[in-house]
Amino acid sequence: MRGYNILMVEDDVVIGDVMQKILQREGYNVCWKTDGSDVLHVIREMDMVIMDVMLPGEDGYQLSKKIKHLGLNIPIIFLSARSDMDSKLQGLTIGEDYMVKPFDPRELLLRMKKMLEKHYGMFTQIQHVYIDAERRRVFLMSMQHEVDLTAIERKIFFYLYENRDRILTKEHFMAYLWQLEDRNPNIVNVHIKKIRAKINDHAGEIIQNIYGEGYRLNTYRKP
Known part of the structure; x- marks a missing residue:
């Protein structure tokens, strides 16, 4: 707890x-x-x-x-x-x-x-971020501070969470988000940048950019 x-x-x-x-x-x-x-x-x-x-x-x-x-x-x-x-x-x-x-x-x-x-509910803590996977809600520092994610941001975040500590390529994201009208892979970068800002992950320690491959949600803190 x-x-x-x-x-x-x-x-x-x-x-x-x-x-x-x-x-x-x-x-x-x-x-x-x-x-x-x-x-x-x-x-x-x-x-x-x-x-x-x-x-x-x-x-x-x-x-x-x-x-x-x-x-x-x-x-x-x-x-x-x-x-x-x-x-x-x-x-x-x-x-x-x-x-x-x-x-x-x-x-x-x-x-x-x-x-x-x-x-x-039951939460997973990753640094200062608290994740309620069952209710698909994200909080910062305190359970009173819920992160206001859009529907697509929430979908991307929990796709990363469900595959935490694994690298997801842009192809993975585009296949998962197939219903998007905009099929430009750069749209993933835009949404992840917004998610990082909302969860105060400006250094990319939680949602890490793996150069030339994709993104990974880390459950550990980088040394």
């Missing part, structure tokens, strides 16, 4: 420090805040929120309502010492999950994993 951006809002520095280290060890990118003062400034970069309920200033419920009102489809897991049913129901109404403190970090990690898979 590497690469997801997790916002953790926890005012207990001992719990926060331990959880940050555990999440980072699992490969998550953690943004830790001790209150909600500037949460809304970073929330659009996040893929999930781990939210303490009792916070200085606005509590976790109020803060989460503001996040939801922004129209962002970000799952929220509440952490709270409150174990009464009313508190649990309130948390599950506002957010997606609720855990009572103290908790076993292994349980939180498993719940996070299942929620992220359910919410975002």
Whole structure:
């Protein structure tokens, strides 16, 4: 589950420090805040929120309502010492999950994993690019940043992805894209250039030009 951006809002520095280290060890990118003062400034970069309920200033419920009102489809897991049913129901109404403190970090990690898979699907990460092959969607850095590909760009990208680490010639592309009215092989170059720009692959490390042969989508970083 590497690469997801997790916002953790926890005012207990001992719990926060331990959880940050555990999440980072699992490969998550953690943004830790001790209150909600500037949460809304970073929330659009996040893929999930781990939210303490009792916070200085606005509590976790109020803060989460503001996040939801922004129209962002970000799952929220509440952490709270409150174990009464009313508190649990309130948390599950506002957010997606609720855990009572103290908790076993292994349980939180498993719940996070299942929620992220359910919410975002299964992704392949290639450098800063996240690929959902099942839904044929591409994201940058965060699952909130979907790459806006045209129909033909999407078809070319996933043709490369389905044949990743293999060289595809222009003849391969022209045969695959036979329905194009413009049969000029240079049209492939034009579309790949646009795809590279959209996925911030200006150096051609992900979609590599193999001189005199064609293109290859690399699943590894060049040394």
